[in-house]
Amino acid sequence: MKPEIEEYAELHTSAETELLYRINRETHIHRLNPRMLSGHLQGKLLEFICCMLKPQNVLEVGTFTGYASICLAGALPANGRLHTIEINPEFEDDVLNYFTESGFEDKITLHLGDAMEIIPTMQMQFDLVFMDADKDNYLNYYNLLFDKINKGGFLIADNVLWGEKVLDTDASDKETKGIIAFNDFIQNDPRVENLLLPFRDGIMMVRKL
Numbered sequence: 001m002k003p004e005i006e007e008y009a010e011l012h013t014s015a016e017t018e019l020l021y022r023i024n025r026e027t028h029i030h031r032l033n034p035r036m037l038s039g040h041l042q043g044k045l046l047e048f049i050c051c052m053l054k055p056q057n058v059l060e061v062g063t064f065t066g067y068a069s070i071c072l073a074g075a076l077p078a079n080g081r082l083h084t085i086e087i088n089p090e091f092e093d094d095v096l097n098y099f100t101e102s103g104f105e106d107k108i109t110l111h112l113g114d115a116m117e118i119i120p121t122m123q124m125q126f127d128l129v130f131m132d133a134d135k136d137n138y139l140n141y142y143n144l145l146f147d148k149i150n151k152g153g154f155l156i157a158d159n160v161l162w163g164e165k166v167l168d169t170d171a172s173d174k175e176t177k178g179i180i181a182f183n184d185f186i187q188n189d190p191r192v193e194n195l196l197l198p199f200r201d202g203i204m205m206v207r208k209l
Helices: 003-011 018-030 039-053 067-074 089-102 115-121 135-148 162-167 174-187
Strands: 057-061 081-086 108-112 126-131 149-158 192-197 203-208
Touching: 003 039, 018 039, 018 067, 018 089, 039 067, 039 126, 039 149, 057 067, 057 135, 067 081, 067 089, 067 126, 081 089, 081 115, 089 108, 115 135, 126 135, 135 149, 135 174, 162 174, 174 192, 174 203
Parallel strands: 057 081, 057 126, 081 108, 126 149
Antiparallel strands: 149 203, 192 203
16 A cells, blocks of 8 residues: 555544554554554454454454554453453563553453464354464464354454565465465365455455355
């Protein structure tokens, strides 16, 4: 997306809350790879999707600094719950403080550790999954999660265009290869229907049939 178009879109989208604005700013000041943060437009998209689906249980794979977590949690119905997994313990204090400040801390459970180890221990079904973690494991996460997603439930995966590197069929880096393998598998999985949305860095939306 051209920077001018993104700026125009943000100017014509409901504003971030003061807390989300601060998380965005502090992430860019204090954290490496701040582009991993969902940001204003994507955060609002996730919020709208959550409002429309009214999911009871949501899973986020990849908390980072908690921006998307707060967008999702704020749109949950009264009985809704968000479980979010983060592998980097350095984010824990900031994330928990943000959750408390948001007022949604009672709806959010933070799991610290490797999602490949945590997901199999989860004993609940999910209506919505948002996946934004290590790209080379996307297909592994999908395979672990599939039976834990309710029929008619959705999985949303971020960064599936991966800076347009998915067009390089000879790519050798593991992240690009992982995204390409995930996209191809989803496209050929008869158990789902899917939409690759060319929004920001690409969002794959998957509905379990």
